[in-house]
Amino acid sequence: MKNKGIIKTIIIIGLLCWALYALYPTYKYLTLPAEKRTELEKQGKLVSLINESIHLGLDLQGGIRLVYEVDLPKLVEQLAENKDEKLDEILNRTREKMNISTRGFLTILQEEFEKENIPMNRYWGERGDSESRIINYLDDEAENAMTRSLHKLRNRVDQFGVSEPNLQRLRDRRILIELPGLSDPGMAKELIGRTALLEFKMLAPAEEFTQLIQDIDQKLAREKGVEQTDTVDTTESAQKDTAETETRESEDEVVSVNELFGESEKLEPDTGDVAEDSTVLVDKQIFEEHPFLALLRTGQGGRVVVPVNNVRAVSRIIEREDIQELYPENTELAWGSDTDQIADKSYKRLYLLKEKAELTGKYIKDADVGIGNQMQTAGSALVNFTLDRTGARIIRRVSSANLHKMMAIVLDNKVVSAAEIQSKLGASNQITGIGSMDRAKMIAIVLRVGALDAPIHVVEERRVGPSLGKDSINQGKWSALIGIGLVIIFMIIYYKGSGLIANTALILNLILLMAVLAQFGFTLTLPGVAGIVLTIGMAVDANVLVFERIREELDTGKTVRAAIDAGYSRAFITILDANLTTLLTALVLYQFGTGPVRGFAVTLSIGILASMFTVLVVTRHIFYFVTSRRTLTKLSI
Amino acid sequence: MRLFKNPSIDFLSKRRIGYIISITLIVLGIGSLIIKGGPNYGIDFKGGTSVVIRFFEDITTSQLRNVLSSSEISNAEIKSFGPRNEFLIYIEQQRGISAAQMAEKVQTIIDKSLTGMDYEIRKVETIGPKIGKKLRNSAIWAILIALLLILIYIGIRFELLFAVGAIMALFHDVLITLGIFSLLNFEISIKEIAAFLTIVGYSLNDTIVVYDRVRENLKVLRREDLFNVLNKSINQCLSRTVVTSVTTFIVVLILFLFGGEVLKGFSFAMLVGVVVGTYSSIFVASPVIYEWQKKHGGKRKLKMAKRKRKR
Numbered sequence: 010m011k012n013k014g015i016i017k018t019i020i021i022i023g024l025l026c027w028a029l030y031a032l033y034p035t036y037k038y039l040t041l042p043a044e045k046r047t048e049l050e051k052q053g054k055l056v057s058l059i060n061e062s063i064h065l066g067l068d069l070q071g072g073i074r075l076v077y078e079v080d081l082p083k084l085v086e087q088l089a090e091n092k093d094e095k096l097d098e099i100l101n102r103t104r105e106k107m108n109i110s111t112r113g114f115l116t117i118l119q120e121e122f123e124k125e126n127i128p129m130n131r132y133w134g135e136r137g138d139s140e141s142r143i144i145n146y147l148d149d150e151a152e153n154a155m156t157r158s159l160h161k162l163r164n165r166v167d168q169f170g171v172s173e174p175n176l177q178r179l180r181d182r183r184i185l186i187e188l189p190g191l192s193d194p195g196m197a198k199e200l201i202g203r204t205a206l207l208e209f210k211m212l213a214p215a216e217e218f219t220q221l222i223q224d225i226d227q228k229l230a231r232e233k234g235v236e237q238t239d240t241v242d243t244t245e246s247a248q249k250d251t252a253e254t255e256t257r258e259s260e261d262e263v264v265s266v267n268e269l270f271g272e273s274e275k276l277e278p279d280t281g282d283v284a285e286d287s288t289v290l291v292d293k294q295i296f297e298e299h300p301f302l303a304l305l306r307t308g309q310g311g312r313v314v315v316p317v318n319n320v321r322a323v324s325r326i327i328e329r330e331d332i333q334e335l336y337p338e339n340t341e342l343a344w345g346s347d348t349d350q351i352a353d354k355s356y357k358r359l360y361l362l363k364e365k366a367e368l369t370g371k372y373i374k375d376a377d378v379g380i381g382n383q384m385q386t387a388g389s390a391l392v393n394f395t396l397d398r399t400g401a402r403i404i405r406r407v408s409s410a411n412l413h414k415m416m417a418i419v420l421d422n423k424v425v426s427a428a429e430i431q432s433k434l435g436a437s438n439q440i441t442g443i444g445s446m447d448r449a450k451m452i453a454i455v456l457r458v459g460a461l462d463a464p465i466h467v468v469e470e471r472r473v474g475p476s477l478g479k480d481s482i483n484q485g486k487w488s489a490l491i492g493i494g495l496v497i498i499f500m501i502i503y504y505k506g507s508g509l510i511a512n513t514a515l516i517l518n519l520i521l522l523m524a525v526l527a528q529f530g531f532t533l534t535l536p537g538v539a540g541i542v543l544t545i546g547m548a549v550d551a552n553v554l555v556f557e558r559i560r561e562e563l564d565t566g567k568t569v570r571a572a573i574d575a576g577y578s579r580a581f582i583t584i585l586d587a588n589l590t591t592l593l594t595a596l597v598l599y600q601f602g603t604g605p606v607r608g609f610a611v612t613l614s615i616g617i618l619a620s621m622f623t624v625l626v627v628t629r630h631i632f633y634f635v636t637s638r639r640t641l642t643k644l645s646i
Numbered sequence: 647m648r649l650f651k652n653p654s655i656d657f658l659s660k661r662r663i664g665y666i667i668s669i670t671l672i673v674l675g676i677g678s679l680i681i682k683g684g685p686n687y688g689i690d691f692k693g694g695t696s697v698v699i700r701f702f703e704d705i706t707t708s709q710l711r712n713v714l715s716s717s718e719i720s721n722a723e724i725k726s727f728g729p730r731n732e733f734l735i736y737i738e739q740q741r742g743i744s745a746a747q748m749a750e751k752v753q754t755i756i757d758k759s760l761t762g763m764d765y766e767i768r769k770v771e772t773i774g775p776k777i778g779k780k781l782r783n784s785a786i787w788a789i790l791i792a793l794l795l796i797l798i799y800i801g802i803r804f805e806l807l808f809a810v811g812a813i814m815a816l817f818h819d820v821l822i823t824l825g826i827f828s829l830l831n832f833e834i835s836i837k838e839i840a841a842f843l844t845i846v847g848y849s850l851n852d853t854i855v856v857y858d859r860v861r862e863n864l865k866v867l868r869r870e871d872l873f874n875v876l877n878k879s880i881n882q883c884l885s886r887t888v889v890t891s892v893t894t895f896i897v898v899l900i901l902f903l904f905g906g907e908v909l910k911g912f913s914f915a916m917l918v919g920v921v922v923g924t925y926s927s928i929f930v931a932s933p934v935i936y937e938w939q940k941k942h943g944g945k946r947k948l949k950m951a952k953r954k955r956k957r
Contacts, residue, residue: 068908076777108776181780468774470749477698477768484906491904492897499893503647536837539909542901543844543916546894550851553893557886560648583858586803590854591847593799594792598843601788603781606840613844 014637017630025517028524034061035527059172063527065189066534066608069482071475072189073197074604079155079182080464081114082107085147089132096132099125115144154463155182162186164458165200169451184465187604194472196447204421204464205455207370209404210362212415212427213340215311218361222302222313224335225326229300301326306356314349314356323359339364346423347444360424362417367407372400374436376456378449381441390449392440394456401436408434420452485538492542493519496549504556506645510631511552514623518548521619522612531615534608544616547591551624555580556646569641573632581625588617649888653881657928658873658936664929668818675825685828688835688911689771691785693739693778695748697756698769701731705763717759728907732768739775748772785839789820792843796850804857811934812853815926819849823918837912845919848894852927856883860932872939876932891924 038058041049049055067074082104089096103118110117119140122129130138134146159178166174166186175187188197304319304326315323326332327342336342345358376394396404408416408430417427418440426442443449496515500508522544526533559576567575592614599610635641679685689696710733711724727734737752749772756767793813800809820842827834859879867875898920902913 078774467749467772468777470770470772472770474766474768476700476766481906481908484904484909488901488905492900495896495900496893499896503889505647535906535908536840536912539901539905539912539916542897542905543894546890546897547851549893550890553886553889554855557889561882579862583855586858587851587854590796590799590850591844593795594843594847594850597788597792597795598840601784601791602840603836606836609840609844 014630014633017626018634021627021630024521028520031524031528032063032520034058035063035523038062060530061527063523064173064530064532065478065482066532066537066605067187067189067471067478068473068535068605069478069485069533069538070189071473071478072187073191073194074469074471075186075188075198075201075467076179076469077184077186077201077465078468079151079158079184080466081151081182084151084154084463085114085118088147088150091132095125095127099127115147119144151182151463155184158461158463158465159184161458161461162201165454168454168458169197169200171197183468190475194470196451198467198470199448200451200454202465202467203451203455203461205370205458205460206421207373207456207460208366208419209368209407210364210366210417210419211411212417213337213361213363217337217340218311218313221335221337221361222305225301225332226299228332228335229326233300305359308351313359314351315359317348317355317357320344320357337361343417343419343422343424346420346425347442358424360417360427362419362424366419367416368396368400368403370456370460372396372403373456373459374400376453378446378453379439389441390443390446392443392449392453392456394438394440394453396436396438398436404434404436404438408432425452481535481538485535485541489538489542489545492545496545500549500552504646507556507559507632510628510635511549511556511624513631514552514628515545515548517627518544518616518619518623521623522616525615525619526612531611532604532608533612534605536605536609537612540609540612540616543613544620547588547617548620548624550587551580551584551620552628554583555624555628559644559646563644563646569644570636572644573629573636577625577629584621584625588621591617648885650885653884654877655881655884656877657880658877658933661929661933661936664925664933668822668926668930671822671825672818675822675828678825678828682828682831685824685834686831687778687782688833688838689736689773690835691778691782693773693775694737695739695752695770695772696734696736697752697767697771698727698732698734699756699760700766700768701733702764702766703731705731707733713763714756714759717755732907739773781836785836788839789843789846792846793817796846800854800857804861807935807938808857808860810938811931812850812857814934815853815931816846816849818926818930819845819919819922822922823915826918827915832911832914835911837909838915841912841915841919844916845923848916848919849923849926852887852891852924853931855886856880856927856932859883860935872936876936880928880932887924887927891920895920 039062046055049058082100086092086096086100099118099121103114103121106117106121107114119129122140129140129143130136134143138146155178159176162184163176166176166188171188171191173189175185175189177185179185186201191197301323304315304323306314306316308314340361341364343360343362345360347358349356349358374395374397376392379391379393381389381391411430412432414430415427416430417424419425426440428441440452443452493515497512500511500515502508504511519541522541525531555576558580559572562572562575563569595610595614595617599607599614602610707724707726714722714724714735721737723734723736725734725736726732735752735756737748740748749770752772753767753770793816796816797809797813800812823842823845824834827838832838856879859882860876863870863875863879863882867878870878895917898913898916901909902917905913
C-alpha cells in the first residue's frame with residue numbers, strides 16, 4: 010500500500026512539474042518588458058516563444074476573420090462555351106433564386122435549364138453529355154478551383170508576412186482566413202480577395218474613343234429630346250494647358266441624377282462604389298446638348314478622366330446594353346485602378362481597350378517590388394516582373410507589331426498603367442504608376458502566386474481591434490481570479506480542512522487546464538475564458554459530491570478511513586455520469602460551433618477531464634496521505 | 647458548517663405549485679416569443695453589419711444619433727455598449743450589396759460623419775444573409791442532437807422513463823430561458839446558444855445526481871413506496887445541490903458583472919440556467935417519474951427497482 014502511495018505521489022508531482030514547464034513560455038511572454046521583446050524579435054526567437062505560449066483567439070488578440078465563398082455562378086459562366094443571351098438570362102435567374110434559398114446553385118441551375126427545355130450540353134461538356142454528367146463535371150471543377158485557390162491564398166498570405174495565419178476549408182465551399190494581430194484589414198482583404206487576373210491589352214486608337222463619346226452623346230441627347238446643334242471638338246479643350254491642371258474654365262454645376270437621366274429613370278441600389286452621391290458635376294455649357302460628354306473631362310494627349318462624383322453615372326451609361334452596341338468592334342471600356350488628384354479634385358481615368366488580351370498573367374515567372382529610378386518614375390513604387398520563355402516570345406511579337414502604340418496593363422479588369430510601346434519588349438517588364446509601396450507589394454505577391462482559379466467573395470467579416478482584445482483579456486482574467494478567490498474562501502468556511510484540500514485540487518486543476526492548452530496549441534477564446542470560470546464551478550461540484558457523501562458516511566458511524574473510501578467510491582459513479590453528459594454537450598458544441606464557441610467547448614472539456622482527475626485522484630491521494638500517518642477519529646470536513 | 651442537517655422537506659407534495667410556476671413561466675415566455683415574432687436574433691443569425699466605437703470624449707446616445715442622422719446610415723440602430731462613451735451601431739443587410747461592400751461602406755460613412763471626433767473602432771462584424779440562415783439551422787440541429795444523445799445516454803444508464811423525465815426537465819429549462827430572453831429583449835447569437843447548450847449539460851448534472859440517488863435508494867429502501875423514495879433522494883442531495891448551485895451562480899455572477907460586454911448575453915443565460923436547472927431537477931424531473939408511475943403501475947414496474955440477478 011505504501012508503495013502505491015509513493016508512486017501516485019510521484020506521478021502527481023511529475024504532472025505538476027510538466028504543467029509548470031509547459032506554462033513557462035506563456036509566463037515569460039506575458040512578463041516580457043518592451044526592450045527585451047524587440048531584442049528577441051530581431052533574433053527571430055519571438056515567434057517561437059509566441060508559438061509555445063497559449064494561443065489566443067482573435068477575440069482576445071485582435072485580428073481579422075474572413076470567410077470567403079467561391080462565386081460559383083461566375084465560375085460556371087467562365088467555364089461555359091458558346092455563351093449567349095439565353096445563358097445570361099438563366100444564370101441571372103439562378104443567381105437570384107440562390108440568394109433566397111438554401112439549396113445549392115447547381116441544383117437550381119439544373120432546374121432552370123429543365124424549365125427552359127434546353128440541354129446543358131449546349132454550353133458545357135461534349136455533345137450528348139447528360140445533365141447529371143455535366144453537373145458532376147461542374148461540381149468537380151468547382152472543387153478543383155476551390156482547392157487550387159485555397160493553395161494560392163495560403164501562398165499569398167504567407168508571403169504577406171502575418172504571424173500565425175489560419176486558413177481552413179469550411180463546409181459548402183467556403184474558405185476561412187484568420188489573420189491575428191492585423192489592425193488594418195484593407196490591404197489584407199485586397200490581397201486575398203483579388204482574383205489577380207492580369208492582362209495586357211492594346212488601347213484602341215484615340216479617334217475611335219472620341220467617336221464613341223460623340224456617338225453616346227448623340228444617342229443620349231436624342232433620348233432627352235434635344236437636337237445637337239454642333240459637335241464639340243474635344244481636342245480643343247486640351248490646348249490651353251501645359252501641366253496637369255483643369256483644362257478650361259468650366260462652370261461646374263451640380264445637377265441631380267434625375268435631371269440627367271430624365272424622370273423616368275429609377276434609381277437602382279448602389280452597386281458598391283464609394284463615391285455615390287446622387288448628384289454629378291457637369292459643365293453647364295455643354296450639358297444640355299452633350300449629356301455624356303459633360304460628365305467627362307479630357308486631358309493631355311486625349312486622355313479621358315471622369316470626376317469621381319460622376320463615376321457612377323458614367324458607369325450606368327456605359328453598362329447599358331444599347332450603349333454597348335455603339336462600341337467599335339471588339340473593344341471595351343475599362344476604368345483605371347487609381348484615382349488622380351488634379352487641383353483639389355479627384356478623377357478616375359477611362360480607357361477604350363481592345364478586348365483581346367495579348368498576354369495574360371499565367372506567363373509571369375516572377376515579380377518583385379522596386380523603386381523607380383528613371384526620370385518619370387523616380388522614387389515611386391513599381392513592380393518588376395519577368396515573363397517565362399513563351400510569354401517573352403509573345404510579348405516580343407506583340408510589341409514589335411505595335412510599336413508606338415499604347416498598351417495597357419489590366420489587373421482584374423482595371424487598368425493599372427497604360428504606356429506607349431517605345432521599343433520591342435522582352436522578358437523583363439515593369440508596372441509603373443502604382444501609387445503606394447504597399448499596393449506594389451500586394452500586386453507583386455498576387456502576380457507571383459498567380460491568379461485565383463475561381464472568383465471569391467466575402468460572406469463574413471469580423472474584426473476585433475487590439476484594444477478590445479486587451480480589455481477582454483483583462484476582464485476575463487479578473488473574473489476568473491475573483492471567482493477563484495470566492496470559491497476558495499467558501500470551501501474553507503464550509504468544509505474546513507477538507508476544503509483546503511479541495512482548494513489545492515482546484516488550483517492544480519486550473520494549472521493543468523492551462524498547461525494542456527499551451528502544450529497542445531488549443532486556442533483560448535473569450536468564451537473559452539468563460540469555460541474556465543465554469544470549470545471552477547464544476548470542479549467544486551465534484552468535490553462537494555464527494556464531501557457530502559463522506560459526511561453522510563461519517564454520520565452513519567463509519568471510521569474516518571472507511572467513510573472517505575465509501576465517499577469516493579460512491580461518488581465516483583455519479584461524477585462520471587454527470588460529467589459525461591456535459592462532455593456530450595461540449596462535443597455537440599464543438600461540431601456545430603465556430604471559432605470562439607469551439608474554444609469554449611475545448612476549454613470546458615479539458616477542464617472537466619482535469620477536474621475529474623484532480624478530484625478523484627489527487628484529493629483522494631492527499632486524504633490518504635493525511636490519514637495514513639495516524640488514525641484520525643475526526644475529520645475536518 | 648452545514649446548511650441542512652437531515653432535511654426532510656416534502657417536495658413531491660408541493661409539485662403542483664411547481665407545475666403552476668413552470669407553466670406560467672413557459673406560457674409567458676412563449677407568449678412573448680409569439681408577440682415579438684420570434685427570438686431577438688443577434689447579428690450572427692440575421693446578418694448585417696455592426697460596429698463598436700469608443701469615444702474619447704463625452705457623448706450621449708442621442709448626440710451620436712444626431713451626428714449620424716444626416717449620413718446614409720441614419721436608420722442604423724444605435725445603443726450603448728458597456729461602459730460610458732462606447733456604442734454599438736447596427737445596420738441591416740442591404741439588398742444587392744455584398745457583405746464585404748457593406749463593411750467598407752459603413753466604415754467610410756462613419757469616418758466621414760465623425761471627422762473631428764476622437765474615437766476608436768473596437769470591433770466590426772459583417773455577416774452575409776445566407777450565413778445567418780445556415781447558422782440558425784445549425785444551432786437548432788445542435789440542440790436537437792444534443793438532446794437526442796442525452797436521451798440515449800440516460801436511457802442506457804438508468805431507464806427510459808428517467809430519460810424522459812430528464813428531457814422534459816431540459817426542454818423546460820431551455821424554453822423558460824428562451825422566454826426570459828424574449829421578455830427582456832436580450833439578443834440571441836451563437837454565444838448564447840452555446841450557453842443554452844451548457845445549461846442543458848449543467849441541468850443534467852443536477853438531474854443525474856438526483857437520479858443516481860433514486861437508483862440507489864430504490865435498491866436499498868425496498869419497503870418504501872416511490873413517493874417516499876423520490877422525496878428522500880431529493881432531500882439527501884439537497885445539501886450538495888444547493889451548495890453547487892450557489893457556488894456556480896456566484897461564479898457566473900462574477901462573469902456577468904466583470905466579464906465585459908461581449909459575454910453579457912452568455913453569462914446572463916448561464917445565470918438563468920443555473921437557477922432554472924436546479925429548480926427543474928427537483929420540481930420537474932422527479933415529479934414526472936412519479937406521475938407516470940402512478941398511472942402505470944407503481945414501483946414494481948420500474949426496472950431500477952428490480953433485483954438484479956447478476957449482482
